Amino acid sequence: AQTVTQSQPEMSVQEAETVTLSCTYDTSENNYYLFWYKQPPSRQMILVIRQEAYKQQNATENRFSVNFQKAAKSFSLKISDSQLGDTAMYFCAFYNAGNMLTFGGGTRLMVKP
Amino acid sequence: GAGVSQSPSNKVTEKGKDVELRCDPISGHTALYWYRQSLGQGLEFLIYFQGNSAPDKSGLPSDRFSAERTGGSVSTLTIQRTQQEDSAVYLCASSSQGGLTEAFFGQGTRLTVV
Numbered sequence: 001a002q003t004v005t006q007s008q009p010e011m012s013v014q015e016a017e018t019v020t021l022s023c024t025y026d027t028s029e030n031n032y033y034l035f036w037y038k039q040p041p042s043r044q045m046i047l048v049i050r051q052e053a054y055k056q057q058n059a060t061e062n063r064f065s066v067n068f069q070k071a072a073k074s075f076s077l078k079i080s081d082s083q084l085g086d087t088a089m090y091f092c093a094f095y096n097a098g099n100m101l102t103f104g105g106g107t108r109l110m111v112k113p
Numbered sequence: 114g115a116g117v118s119q120s121p122s123n124k125v126t127e128k129g130k131d132v133e134l135r136c137d138p139i140s141g142h143t144a145l146y147w148y149r150q151s152l153g154q155g156l157e158f159l160i161y162f163q164g165n166s167a168p169d170k171s172g173l174p175s176d177r178f179s180a181e182r183t184g185g186s187v188s189t190l191t192i193q194r195t196q197q198e199d200s201a202v203y204l205c206a207s208s209s210q211g212g213l214t215e216a217f218f219g220q221g222t223r224l225t226v227v
Contacts, residue, residue, distance in 0.1 A: 035215075035216075042220075043202065043220055043221050044218065044220050045204065045206070045218035047215045047216075050215065089153075091155065091156065093216075100146065100158065100161040100169055101146060101206075101208075101216055102158070103148075103155060103156040103158075104155065105154070105155035106154070106155045106156075108153070
């Protein structure tokens with residue numbers, strides 16, 4: 001079974017600064033997909049960014065980028081120029097064909113003005 | 114529909130009563146997931162439906178929990194003889210290829226057992 005670990009239960013960052021959220025996973029598969037989801041206080045889960053394991057290039061979506069280290073099974077999320085609206089729970093997730101989407105325990109991020 | 118719809122948004126029930134939670138996935142999505150989220154905590158997997166395959170029920174915490182998906186669309190999660198520890202937000206998600214593409218979430222049902 002796949003496992004996803006987020007070692008930082010809570011983090012904080014000053015507005016406009018950069019923060020990195022960690023995620024590691026355990027799998028014997030070679031082809032899979034990794035995701036970061038954001039859950040603001042409204043409770044609505046929103047996809048932030050996605051990475052296909054076969055792609056070496058790190059995914060980027062505006063202020064959000066990932067550092068995907070396949071050999072180390074690490075998938076961190078970097079948020080640049082943090083904004084107050086980035087305050088939320090962030091979940092790392094893993095998927096490969098034939099299995100279900102598996103989530104980490106989440107990191108609560110607080111952006112301070 | 115435009116998104117994943119869950120009903121009710123909130124449910125307060127007395128201990129020992131049965132409850133049904135409903136999820137309407139995005140039309141055409143073959144995969145449907147149920148998760149449970151306790152206050153401020155992570156997502157606990159409950160059950161996974163993929164097309165016509167037998168559902169993965171490995172996450173259901175006890176035999177008081179069951180779920181079905183009729184016609185490959187709407188799903189109902191049923192909790193029998195509710196207990197206070199069942200109080201949580203129940204989230205439903207659907208995706209078009211089981212996870213290859215984005216999973217879309219509903220806004221959840223907050224269940225409170227008193």
